[in-house]
Amino acid sequence: xxxxxxxxxxxxxxxxxxxxxxxxxxxxxxxxxxxxxxxxxxxxxxxxxxxxxxxxxxxxxxxxxxxxxxxxxxxxxxxxxxxxxxxxxxxxxxxxxxxxxxxxxxxxxxxxxxxxxxxxxxxxxxxxxxxxxxxxxxxxxxxxxxxxxxxxxxxxxxxxxxxxxxxxxxxxxxxxxxxxxxxxxxxxxxxxxxxxxxxxxxxxxxxxxxxxxxxxxxxxxxxxxxxxxxxxxxxxxxxxxxxxxxxxxxxxxxxxxxxxxxxxxxxxxxxxxxxxxxxxxxxxxxxxxxxxxxxxxxxxxxxxxxxxxxxxxxxxxxxxx
Amino acid sequence: xxxxxxxxxxxxxxxxxxxxxxxxxxxxxxxxxxxxxxxxxxxxxxxxxxxxxxxxxxxxxxxxxxxxxxxxxxxxxxxxxxxxxxxxxxxxxxxxxxxxxxxxxxxxxxxxxxxxxxxxxxxxxxxxxxxxxxxxxxxxxxxxxxxxxxxxxxxxxxxxxxxxxxxxxxxxxxxxxxxxxxxxxxxxxxxxxxxxxxxxxxxxxxxxxxxxxxxxxxxxxxxxxxxxxxxxxxxxxxxxxxxxxxxxxxxxxxxxxxxxxxxxxxxxxxxxxxxxxxxxxxxxxxxxxxxxxxx
Numbered sequence: 001x002x003x004x005x006x007x008x009x010x011x012x013x014x015x016x017x018x019x020x021x022x023x024x025x026x027x028x029x030x031x032x033x034x035x036x037x038x039x040x041x042x043x044x045x046x047x048x049x050x051x052x053x054x055x056x057x058x059x060x061x062x063x064x065x066x067x068x069x070x071x072x073x074x075x076x077x078x079x080x081x082x083x084x085x086x087x088x089x090x091x092x093x094x095x096x097x098x099x100x101x102x103x104x105x106x107x108x109x110x111x112x113x114x115x116x117x118x119x120x121x122x123x124x125x126x127x128x129x130x131x132x133x134x135x136x137x138x139x140x141x142x143x144x145x146x147x148x149x150x151x152x153x154x155x156x157x158x159x160x161x162x163x164x165x166x167x168x169x170x171x172x173x174x175x176x177x178x179x180x181x182x183x184x185x186x187x188x189x190x191x192x193x194x195x196x197x198x199x200x201x202x203x204x205x206x207x208x209x210x211x212x213x214x215x216x217x218x219x220x221x222x223x224x225x226x227x228x229x230x231x232x233x234x235x236x237x238x239x240x241x242x243x244x245x246x247x248x249x250x251x252x253x254x255x256x257x258x259x260x261x262x263x264x265x266x267x268x269x270x271x272x273x274x275x276x277x278x279x280x281x282x283x284x285x286x287x288x289x290x291x292x293x294x295x296x297x298x299x300x301x302x303x304x305x306x307x308x309x310x311x312x313x314x315x316x317x318x319x320x321x
Numbered sequence: 322x323x324x325x326x327x328x329x330x331x332x333x334x335x336x337x338x339x340x341x342x343x344x345x346x347x348x349x350x351x352x353x354x355x356x357x358x359x360x361x362x363x364x365x366x367x368x369x370x371x372x373x374x375x376x377x378x379x380x381x382x383x384x385x386x387x388x389x390x391x392x393x394x395x396x397x398x399x400x401x402x403x404x405x406x407x408x409x410x411x412x413x414x415x416x417x418x419x420x421x422x423x424x425x426x427x428x429x430x431x432x433x434x435x436x437x438x439x440x441x442x443x444x445x446x447x448x449x450x451x452x453x454x455x456x457x458x459x460x461x462x463x464x465x466x467x468x469x470x471x472x473x474x475x476x477x478x479x480x481x482x483x484x485x486x487x488x489x490x491x492x493x494x495x496x497x498x499x500x501x502x503x504x505x506x507x508x509x510x511x512x513x514x515x516x517x518x519x520x521x522x523x524x525x526x527x528x529x530x531x532x533x534x535x536x537x538x539x540x541x542x543x544x545x546x547x548x549x550x551x552x553x554x555x556x557x558x559x560x561x562x563x564x565x566x567x568x569x570x571x572x573x574x575x576x577x578x579x580x581x582x583x584x585x586x587x588x589x590x591x592x593x594x595x596x597x598x599x600x601x602x603x604x605x606x607x608x609x610x611x612x613x614x615x616x
Contacts, residue, residue: 005423009423013420016411016412016416017411103409106409107405108409109407110374110405111407111408111409112409113374113396114372114400114401114402115396115420115421115424115425116394116397116424116426117396118393119392119393316389316392319374319375320403
């Protein structure tokens with residue numbers, strides 16, 4: 001119980017330290033989406049100043065079947081998710097790379113270490129911020145944005161004399177989508193855990209520029225491996241550092257995960273399965289489950305545990321210089 | 322009383338530089354100990370070792386705990402202020418107070434606010450926006466509001482004005498200190514802590530030069546001020562230090578015959594600063610000045 005209270009406080013601390021990254025960014029992104037939609041509509045209204053044409057489209061849309069409407073609305077709503085998720089990943093990378101380094105640099109580590117908080121709790125609080133707290137806040141941003149956009153659509157539906165609920169809200173199926181999103185963020189966090197743990201590990205010992213250290217090591221290691229293969233012809237069958245790293249980052253379960261060609265590994269097959277479901281970009285709980293029980297994910301979690309232990313080991317020895 | 326700190330054979334290297342050389346020390350409970358030494362003497366390294374902030378060789382126990390493996394547990398009973406303003410610059414004052422309250426079981430918000438009342442620090446201030454002195458005031462208020470058995474202050478009053486320094490030390494003595502607590506202070510402004518210390522430790526080049534209670538020091542070391550014509554006579558008695566002030570010669574003796582000395586001149590207790598210069602002063606300079614006098 002005490003541990004939970006401490007962890008809650010430590011998570012709050014992270015939020016206090018980086019309000020722009022975690023609180024303002026999702027709000028600003030959401031605002032940006034809404035503004036873009038409104039600007040698009042305003043431009044449409046320039047041409048179609050009585051909105052007759054626009055209302056016509058809305059009416060035509062509402063006359064389509066539920067499945068067809070869903071096939072149009074769902075990708076649009078997931079497009080928002082893709083935007084949020086791309087930014088979230090970038091923010092988490094920078095956050096984690098600095099998280100165990102910045103306080104060493106500005107010496108405030110001496111204050112944090114004067115509190116009765118173990119180094120394990122400190123490191124875990126950074127990881128939980130990346131895996132749960134930040135995704136949660138971005139998820140809230142997504143929900144608000146989706147609601148906002150559907151509300152704008154509803155105004156048009158009312159203008160066109162159509163029931164907005166059956167036209168837009170029902171095919172959107174927001175509660176199910178949110179549930180799926182929440183679950184997918186958890187799976188995504190586990191999938192990316194080795195990447196996060198690697199960033200924490202580098203942040204914990206790098207003498208300076210932890211972000212460059214964290215990116216530079218795999219890039220150089222991959223370069224070394226590829227050169228070695230080029231000159232000697234020796235090749236690990238299924239182990240290429242670059243493919244492995246980019247594959248891990250690119251093949252998450254959330255939209256915006258890009259399809260990196262790994263030459264017929266699991267990732268690609270799964271993506272084809274997603275594409276074949278008829279809805280271009282969407283998430284199904286069954287896919288999440290398949291990912292959650294995949295050996296690939298748990299190998300990553302195992303790697304993450306080792307790297308975290310390393311991060312904690314260095315954190316215990318860390319002081320201000 | 323139990324010893325709060327037990328250290329034996331403590332060593333620490335930074336590359337080739339040996340910051341602590343096989344240092345052994347015991348600090349009993351209920352004392353106010355001044356740890357005094359020149360720059361680079363190993364004060365901060367010793368304190369860091371005590372607080373679990375640096376690795377070391379040798380044996381060390383603080384409140385029965387091993388600082389390097391049990392730092393978080395130790396910090397329930399130990400408070401410290403490092404020699405620089407280290408409060409996180411992004412935070413607001415009230416956030417820091419909130420965090421400390423939630424994370425430290427021995428922290429009292431009321432006490433903290435009481436100490437802050439005498440300052441210009443307000444809860445909505447950002448640490449970034451505070452002057453260096455105000456950050457120190459805030460940090461001192463935080464630390465003084467924690468029920469701790471050992472308080473470690475590394476140059477606590479650096480950058481503070483005289484009024485606040487005086488008030489801080491009087492608070493420390495009157496409101497904070499009691500027989501259960503131990504305070505360990507390092508400072509270069511020895512005159513300020515002189516009157517509150519119960520124990521004195523001199524450290525130089527990673528070694529303990531002196532470790533003694535103030536009573537013992539006052540019994541052991543005696544200063545005598547004599548006219549110039551008597552200086553030669555006193556030099557025969559092997560003073561540990563000699564200096565000249567307004568034409569008078571002041572000699573510092575280790576365990577002298579008080580009766581003999583008082584017949585020759587005016588006797589008084591040496592200040593810590595004088596003792597420091599005598600025991601720790603640059604050896605070359607000292608022998609040079611002795612030679613000069615002899616010539």
